[in-house]
Amino acid sequence: MKTLNVAVIGAGPAGIYASDILSKSKLDVSIDLFERLPAPYGLVRYGVAPDHPRIKAIIDALYNTLKRGDIHFYGNINIGSDVTLDELREYYDAIIIATGADADADLNIPGVDLPESYGAADFVSWYDGHPDYPRTWPLQAKEIAVFGVGNVALDVARVLAKHAEDMMVTEIPDNVAEGLKNNPVTDVHVFGRRGPAQVKFTPMELRELGHVPDVDIIVYPEDFDYDVASEKAIEDSKMTKQVVDQLTNWVFQEPEELTASRRIHIHMLQQPVEILGDEHVEGVRMERMALQGDGSVKGTGEMIDYPVQAVYRAIGYASSPIDGAPFDGKKKVVPNVAGRVMRGEEIITGLYATGWIKRGPVGLIGSTKSDARETIDCIVEDAEAGLLAAKGSGNGFEGLRVLLDERSTRYTTWQGWELLEAFEKELGAQRGRTRVKVVERETMTAVSRGEDHDGKLY
Ligand SMILES: Cc1cc2nc3c(=O)[nH]c(=O)nc-3n(C[C@H](O)[C@H](O)[C@H](O)COP(=O)(O)OP(=O)(O)OC[C@H]3O[C@@H](n4cnc5c(N)ncnc54)[C@H](O)[C@@H]3O)c2cc1C
Structure with missing residues (x-):
């Protein structure tokens, strides 16, 4: 059997794990990993909060996988615009879509389009130095509402509430460091629509909040309600119990313990119904919710207004x-069965999906590994059944390179990433930090390609 040429789109954890598992399968494969940014690692680099170095260290494991050299990284190539999916199919016998998630889920309430109503994904992309997002962020509000009770909501609340000097040990880019210094915030209100037994925080991330210097955590006794399903969830899940215990501990804080200059308030059983204000955000209107016995909630009609400016x-x-790929606009995934991409009822032979684009944006980095295994099992099965063949020459990057050169696409390589990484570490050393990220795409590209550049960092 000829060597199978496989293209993986997206160098986040899902794409890297899928490439790794495929490279260790019984197939004779050549794997090319395409990434639209000059940097690999997806949301581990551009989503995980910069003050979570332990999670960022997963990058070391991903780095070791790519460093081996049997998976070929090509950066700064957007599949869909630089090269179409159809073109890719000319050169590759199988294609895995691992493009993850990069936008915010919609929230349809009045006032959501006011200028100080922000999506968390945009803010995260700013503080993590994503090259395709604005370089400045308007941190002008003293009181802020954060909707959501998952770890991303905690990240956003923590980064907003933390004093800038407590972020400086991390890899944040210079423009973000500068932006955080002038943050006038005093109170961040986090809102969840269900009860304490239903919040989606993980215990470690919640506990961490309690250790942020000069930030108090405040919870409200009236938000602590439990129905039958809540009691069962606490009994059945150690994690739920730990989360509820942590939240409950904060109820019993003495007023004299609360001396910090900034506060994170965690409110539960409240759902946003309107963002208030004519031209600017002036507040949020929340409806008190009641548990229904099965862990679900229903509005009570009681409204509570909070003054906030963002x-x-x-x-x-x-x-x-x-x-060029099918997309389920409702579920926001590429429709698939166990990783085989479907158009309507039909399987598209040779096209696969993995990671957040396959099953939706839930789950930690680790879960993209089991996900990838399932997808690769399908590829192995299809290859062994003789189903996989490119539409055209099938000669992988050898053929594609000609097309990229014709279009003067300034793609980058693994060696290029090593150059950029060394450049970022050198910047960090100059500032007494491990690394300082380069945000400017042109500089990222030029450094990676060994070209002249003006050193613009953001
Ligand atoms: C704010 C935030 C914080 C998180 N914190 C944690 C945490 O602390 N711990 C944890 O375990 N998990 C965390 N997660 C979850 C974790 O990031 C995800 O589980 C994981 O990144 C999903 O992997 P993925 O590869 O499917 O997607 P992604 O990480 O999104 O990777 C997709 C890659 O595809 C690339 N791409 C997209 N479109 C194209 C295209 N057209 N052409 C080429 N390339 C393309 C993207 O640039 C990106 O690099 C967090 C997630 C978010 C959003």
């Missing part, structure tokens, strides 16, 4: 479609 919506991420 709103961050952390109610979930959403994937974007790839030109």
Whole structure:
């Protein structure tokens, strides 16, 4: 059997794990990993908060996988615009879509389009130095609402509430460091629509909030309600119990313990119904919710207004479609069965999906590994059944390179990433930090390609 040429689109954890598992399968394969940015690692680099170095260290494991050299990284190539999916199919016998998620889920309430109503994904992309997002962020609000009770909501609340000097040990870019210094915030209100037994925080991330210097955590006794399903959830899940215990501990804080200059308030059983204000955000209107016995909630009609000057919506991420691939606009995933991409009822032979684009934007980095295994099992099965063949020459990057050169696409390589990484570490050393990220795409590209550049960092 000839060597199978496989293209993987997206160098986030899902794409890297899928490439790794495929490279260790019984197939004779050549794997090319395409990434639209000059940097690999997806949301581990551009989503995980910069003050979570332990999670960022997953990058070391991903680095070791790519460093081996049997998976070929090509950066700064957007599949869909630089090269179409159809073109890719000319050169590759199988294609895995691992493009993850980069946008915010919609929230349809009045006032959501006011200028200070922000999506968490945009804010995260700013503080993590994503090259395709604005370089400045308007941190002007003293009181802020964050909608959502998952770890992303906690990240957003923590980064907003933390004093800038407590972020400086991390890899944040210079423009973000500068932006955070002038943050006038005093109170961040995090809102969840269900009860303490239903919040989606993980215990470690919640506990961490309690250790942020000069930030108090405040919870409200009236938000602590439990129905039958809540009691059962606490009994059945150690994690739920730990989360509820942590939240409950904060109820018993003495007033004299609360001396910090900034506060994170965690409110539960409240759902946003309107963002208030004519031209600017002036407040949020929340409806008190009641548990229904099965863990679900229903509005009580009681409204509570909070004065805030900015709103961050952390109610979930959403994937974007790839030109030429089917997309379920409702679920925001590429429709698939166990990783085999479907158009209607038909399987598209040779096209696969993995990671957040496959099953939606939930789950930690680790879960993209089991996901990838399922997808690769399908590829192995299809290859062994003799189903996989490119539409054209099938000669992988050898053929594609000609097309990229014709279009003067300034793609980058693994060696290029090593150059950029060394450049970022050198910047960090100059500032007494491990690394300082380069945000400017042109500089990222030029450094990676060994070209002249003006050193613009953001
Ligand atoms: C704010 C935030 C914080 C998180 N924190 C944690 C945490 O602390 N711990 C944890 O375990 N998990 C965390 N997660 C979850 C974790 O990031 C995801 O589980 C994981 O990144 C999903 O992997 P993925 O590869 O499917 O998607 P992604 O990480 O999104 O990777 C997709 C890659 O595809 C690329 N791409 C997209 N479109 C194209 C295209 N057209 N052409 C070429 N390339 C393309 C993107 O640039 C990206 O590099 C967090 C997620 C978010 C959003």
